[in-house]
Amino acid sequence: MNAINPNFGCATGGLSVEHALKRVLALVARRLPVEEVPIDACAGRVIAAGFRAVCDLPRFDQSAMDGYAIRSADMAAASETAVIGRTVAGAMPGWLVYQTAHRIFTGAPLPLGADAVIAQENVERIGAALRLAAVPLPGTNVRRRGEDVEAGRRLIPAGTRLDWRHVGMLAAQGARSVAVRRRPRVTLLSSGRELREPGQTLSPGQIYDCNLPMLAALLANDAVELRTMPIVDDTAETMQAALLDGAANADLVLTTAGISVGDEDHVRQALQELGGALAVFKVAMKPGKPLAAGRLGQAIFLGLPGNPLAALAGAITFVRPLLAKMSGATPQQPLVAHAAFSLDRKAGRSEFLLARLRQRGASLWAERVGPDGSGRLRPLLDADGFCCLPEDQATVREAEPIRFIPFL
Numbered sequence: 001m002n003a004i005n006p007n008f009g010c011a012t013g014g015l016s017v018e019h020a021l022k023r024v025l026a027l028v029a030r031r032l033p034v035e036e037v038p039i040d041a042c043a044g045r046v047i048a049a050g051f052r053a054v055c056d057l058p059r060f061d062q063s064a065m066d067g068y069a070i071r072s073a074d075m076a077a078a079s080e081t082a083v084i085g086r087t088v089a090g091a092m093p094g095w096l097v098y099q100t101a102h103r104i105f106t107g108a109p110l111p112l113g114a115d116a117v118i119a120q121e122n123v124e125r126i127g128a129a130l131r132l133a134a135v136p137l138p139g140t141n142v143r144r145r146g147e148d149v150e151a152g153r154r155l156i157p158a159g160t161r162l163d164w165r166h167v168g169m170l171a172a173q174g175a176r177s178v179a180v181r182r183r184p185r186v187t188l189l190s191s192g193r194e195l196r197e198p199g200q201t202l203s204p205g206q207i208y209d210c211n212l213p214m215l216a217a218l219l220a221n222d223a224v225e226l227r228t229m230p231i232v233d234d235t236a237e238t239m240q241a242a243l244l245d246g247a248a249n250a251d252l253v254l255t256t257a258g259i260s261v262g263d264e265d266h267v268r269q270a271l272q273e274l275g276g277a278l279a280v281f282k283v284a285m286k287p288g289k290p291l292a293a294g295r296l297g298q299a300i301f302l303g304l305p306g307n308p309l310a311a312l313a314g315a316i317t318f319v320r321p322l323l324a325k326m327s328g329a330t331p332q333q334p335l336v337a338h339a340a341f342s343l344d345r346k347a348g349r350s351e352f353l354l355a356r357l358r359q360r361g362a363s364l365w366a367e368r369v370g371p372d373g374s375g376r377l378r379p380l381l382d383a384d385g386f387c388c389l390p391e392d393q394a395t396v397r398e399a400e401p402i403r404f405i406p407f408l
């Protein structure tokens with residue numbers, strides 16, 4: 001990695017997104033450490049090692065209905081059968097008595113020798129006996145041991161981001177805790193003397209900081225341990241102090257604004273003064289070109305642009321894959337949809353277009369939402385994600401396949 005070099009070995013248009021992403025991911029020195037967490041706290045976390053089933057599910061042959069367990073070969077239709085024995089869920093039955101039916105309830109273990117259950121609504125009760133209209137085939141209304149999950153089967157691959165489905169499975173397997181990657185410690189910092197926190201009084205020329213709350217909420221989906229810093233003024237000294245503080249004990253420091261080329265853009269300079277090193281500055285993407293990435297001490301540094309949609313495009317393109325790599329998580333894959341629009345543009349930068357997904361017949365279509373503008377927020381409310389045009393693509397024709405990155 002070099003000290004700051006304005007062009008970073010690329011044309012002034014910036015590094016391609018692919019190249020920049022490679023450099024950003026190369027900043028990850030090692031995966032986050034592993035820790036054991038209770039299963040009720042594991043949702044959103046990335047499982048560190050593959051999980052194999054420790055037991056069969058169901059754990060034993062059991063009834064799927066309230067009714068009568070029988071052995072189908074021993075029964076004849078329309079004959080009267082005595083009911084001997086009764087087993088509820090949670091109890092342990094003995095043997096099925098030859099040519100009799102055994103009262104049973106959903107989830108109860110099947111008596112030994114029984115191979116079918118007839119639902120209670122399908123029999124005629126005659127005192128203590130019952131009459132079957134028809135004899136069920138073996139296996140009817142029986143949940144076999146191991147038919148859902150066999151012990152030893154690979155259930156959850158390493159790198160899976162756990163959610164409520166995995167919690168259900170882990171619980172059914174009797175696991176009280178699970179080994180996951182530590183949450184990435186992310187410091188979020190926005191800069192700009194025009195910014196105030198929501199709720200504060202604005203002087204003329206000031207605006208509310210929307211980037212920090214928006215990115216904080218976006219990252220909440222990625223289960224990060226977030227530290228938010230107070231808004232930093234655009235001075236070299238305050239920025240240096242904030243970066244130094246923000247990098248302490250962090251895996252990733254994320255800044256927004258102050259990264260461009262103006263006299264008031266101090267982030268890169270501050271990073272350099274602190275001995276940090278940049279690996280990326282300027283990416284050939286629209287929006288989001290003034291983006292920087294590097295290292296500051298033990299932390300990875302990512303400087304996102306100030307315009308909210310440019311910051312968002314940078315976060316979706318770089319922060320998510322970065323967090324995934326730190327955690328050893330399977331990265332999110334883009335979808336392919338049909339473009340519900342046509343477009344001619346100047347090639348040279350990857351372009352991120354706000355779009356919503358709509359189902360038409362059996363296909364997904366990406367409809368653009370607008371108007372364009374990296375300082376606008378309103379169109380975001382209608383969007384489900386970004387359509388991504390590769391750098392060299394100058395035209396999009398209606399119905400052609402297009403890459404779509406969902407926000408969620």
Ligand SMILES: Nc1nc2c(c(=O)[nH]1)N[C@H]1C(S)=C(S)[C@@H](COP(=O)(O)OP(=O)(O)OC[C@H]3O[C@@H](n4cnc5c(N)ncnc54)[C@H](O)[C@@H]3O)O[C@H]1N2
Pocket residue numbers: 190191192194195207208209210211212256257258259260261262265287288289290304305306307308310374375
């Ligand atoms: N001469 C040039 N000027 C600009 C260039 C350029 O290449 N040459 N690039 C433009 C592009 S593209 C972008 S994006 C911005 C990025 O600049 P910065 O990252 O340095 O950001 P600022 O200039 O500080 O702010 C840009 C814009 O965003 C607003 N902002 C900033 N932070 C927040 C926040 N937390 N919440 C809401 N809005 C925020 C800020 O008020 C500005 O309006 O530079 C262009 N200029």
Ligand code: MOO
Pocket residue numbers: 285286287288289290305307310374375
């Ligand atoms: O990153 Mo800027 O437009 O590309 O807002």
